[in-house]
Amino acid sequence: MKTFYNKLFNRYDKNIELVPTSERRKVMGKFEKDAKSLIDLVGGKDNIAAVTHCATRMRFVLNDPKKANQPAIEELDAVRGIFTNAGQFQVIIGNEVPSFYQEFVSLAGIEGGSKEDVKAVAKQNQKFFQRAITVLAEIFTPLLPAIIVGGLILGFRNVLEAVPMGWLDGKTITESSVFWNGVNSFLWLPGEAIFHFLPVGITWSITRKMKTTEILGIVLGITLVSPQLLNAYAVNSTTAAEIAQNWTWDFGFFTMEKIGYQAQVIPAMLAGFLLVYLERFFRKHIPEAVSMIFVPFFSLIPTILAAHLILGPIGWHIGSAISTVVNAGLTSSVNWLFGAVFGALYAPLVITGLHHTTLAIDSQLIADFKSTNLWPMICLSNIAQGAAVLAVVFAHRGNKKEEQVSVPSVISAWLGVTEPAMFGINLKYMYPFVAAMIGSGLAGMFVTIFGVRAFSIGVGGLPGILAIMPKYYLIFAIGMMIAIVVPFLLTLIFRRTGLFNKIDRVGEAISPIDATLEPTVAPVTVVDEDIYAPLNGQLFPLSHAVDPVFSQGTMGQGMVIEPTEGSVYAPVTGVISLLFPSKHAIGLIDDQGVEILIHVGMDTVNLNGAHFTALVKQGDHVTRGQKLLAFDLEAIQAAGYQTQTPVIITNSGEYQVDPVLETGTVAKEQAIMHVQSRN
Structure with missing residues (x-):
């Protein structure tokens, strides 16, 4: 493995030939000063609980994060920025991070860990409250696109049906137009699906996050909002006597109310976590030969029963208490x-x-x-x-x-x-x-x-x-x-x-x-060229990237593509300068010296190469439009990872980089950026 990393970021001369071994040792040695300094600035070897790296940054778990001298670290020549996330102290190096990492662990005399090892140690360093917030964020983040579009739909419906218009003699748009009244009625369909059936999304997201059976989460959510139940919005207007007569299951020795939990958050979360832990328990104790039958049954049925008998009512009261306190604070005299x-x-x-x-x-x-x-x-x-x-x-x-x-x-x-x-x-x-x-x-x-x-x-x-x-x-x-x-x-x-x-x-x-963004290496030639789309998909500005390391331009300027198929093509003619073992990131240096990083997905390094197939190897000379990588788009998304792909000019400090397109659908070999040498 060490030999591989020593080769990972070879430099090329202008004839695109590999640098001799002796020169590669010089490249490796160029980080010695900064690597030594970083060891001291993070608090020394004894302060490092774990360290690894991804395609762009060093990822530390520090025993005492306060010992890290952050201002001094940011001043190191090799460092592009730092930030802390999920218990990890992350130092952004750029696309030469494998070489820096090898220099660092060699000088520190420590063994690097895997991404999962570092994440596990990082979680141990987090307090319970921090872990809870992290879990909550990971549950709601996949739901945000639906919540946002649902808000837009309800907002538009609000304008149509609730705002009297002076130019319509004080009537609303729906009162004055049959067409817009129909549009308003139709838009209730997705609006209701998003907000009334929010528990389905929550229970699905919990099973997805906890890596259990997602379809069971969906089924559980449906049982909380089924039309057979009294709608949660109608509970307050329904008498106890009517609920007892019409909305109750009678099991002889006990009864259970048929109450729905539309738009309720806490009941859905409690039920979702119970389902996850029951499935994990039964999967450990039920023989694999019959697990397909009995694990879902013994996990789902008790959870549904508990959700309607215990967890739902408790969650309802907890949620109502929280909302009452917040609402009271915002409507009080202070x-x-x-x-x-x-x-x-x-x-x-x-x-x-x-x-x-x-x-x-x-x-x-x-x-x-x-x-x-x-x-x-x-x-x-x-x-x-x-x-x-x-x-x-x-x-x-x-x-x-x-x-x-x-x-x-x-x-x-x-x-x-x-x-x-x-x-x-x-x-x-x-x-x-x-x-x-x-x-x-x-x-x-x-x-x-x-x-x-x-x-x-x-x-x-x-x-x-x-x-x-x-x-x-x-x-x-x-x-x-x-x-x-x-x-x-x-x-x-x-x-x-x-x-x-x-x-x-x-x-x-x-x-x-x-x-x-200052250039660290002078351009070797005058550049005036287009960079072409390496994927088919939807193009967005770099600020659209969900990872701030990319969106804020720390790694360089570029664009983001949401791929619609699992193929990566060469955006230029040049040499493969980077091919990660996990195959999720690939770098090129074109014949003019422009360095390009294509980073498929967010945190997909954690897949360890699963669902990715490399069609080239490091050091290969490729032509524009040549297929470089294949990846299973649906499998990666099903594993819980975004496939959003930044396309970055990592040495953009040397050039003027301008988008050819701001947004829109793009196909391979369609120009998306123009790179030109600065005067």
Whole structure:
């Protein structure tokens, strides 16, 4: 294995011949200084509980993370950035990380571990609360696309049926148009499927996350929302006598109410986890020859019984209690304080991952009160983060390198996805992040004082106004203006005065983003060429990437493709410079010296090569359009991994990189980027 890694990132001369062995030793040795420094800066060998690497970064689990000297680590020449996630201290190196890793473990005199080993150690270092939040995030993240589109649908229906139009003599659109009335009625079909049947998605997601039988999770969810049950929304309007007479199972020696759990979160989660642990238990104790029959039966039937007899009622009361407390706080005499604190602190919650808890609370508020007073503040927080980045764009106007990250980040934040804005810009400078928190807090306080409520969730940023109840449109619009103007002005003021700002005072400092993009190797030739699509699929800007290491441009500039088939083709003519053992990432150096990384999926390194087939090997010279990799798209997705594929120019600091297409459907050998040498 060590021999393989020694070869993994060979350099090529201009004739595309492999560098001699003696030269490869020099390449390996070039990281010796930084590797030695990194050992000391992470707290020494004794502070390293485990270490491994993926295609772009070193992944550490440290015994005491506080011993890591993060500012000094970021100053190392080989380091492009650092961040902590899921108990792992991650140091971004780039596509030469295998060579750096081998140098590091050799100098440290330690054995590297597998990805699963490091993840296991990382979980041990997490506190129970951190583990619980991680699990909650992993349950709700796969549901977000449906929740977002559901929010858009309900928002559009809100405009159609609930907003009187002056140009229609005070009538709504549905009252004035047969066509739009039909559209409104039809759109209830997907809206109901997403929100009323949310327990089905939750129980499926739990079995998917815990790697048990997903179809059993789906069946369990259906039994919680079956039409044979009294709809959860009708429970409060149904008398106890009527429930006892018409909505009860009578087993002779006991009875059980036929109550549905539409839109209920906690009952579905409790039932889902019980199903998982019962299946794991019976799979261990039932012989494999009959497990196909008895494991599903003994797992599913007791869970359904427990869900309706015990877990459902308990979960219902817990969820109602939480939503009642939150709603009371936001409608009390001190609601302004609650709104200001939550509005200001929501962005830091995103960094920690705690913001995923608000999805469950929002869903419960809607189930209990038919609306939520929490979601409006979340929308305003997204808007505030985007406004702070917009101020940075204005202050640094003309900085083309930074605009490649900052401009897409503004758009992304104002459409509800704030990670590129926060990780790519605001947290690097810090003063825009503080300005956004203040603006978000003021906007949250304002809308809370006026009792603004949303009837659905999922629509963040500027489109969030669609989810707001019509009578609050004007108040929420004013709140949006506060969330834009205040962060924008405060960002400029903090930059000029130096408040919360030590690295970007006017006339004193160089943008740290510029530093991460500075070229480390001079271009060997004049480049003026197109980079072609390596996959068939849907093209998006790099800011669309779910991994902030890619979305914020840390690895370089590029695009993202959502593949529609499992084939990777050469985007240029050149040499295969990287082929990971897991086959999930492949790198090329073209004949002009442009370095390209194609990273198939997110965290697919954990598959250890399963569902991937390499059709080339490292050192092969390939022509544009030649098939390089094959992968099973459906199997990877079924295993719980995203197949979103960043296509990165890893030495983009040497070139001007411009998209040929911003978004749209692309096919192999269709130009997606243009690369040109800087003057």
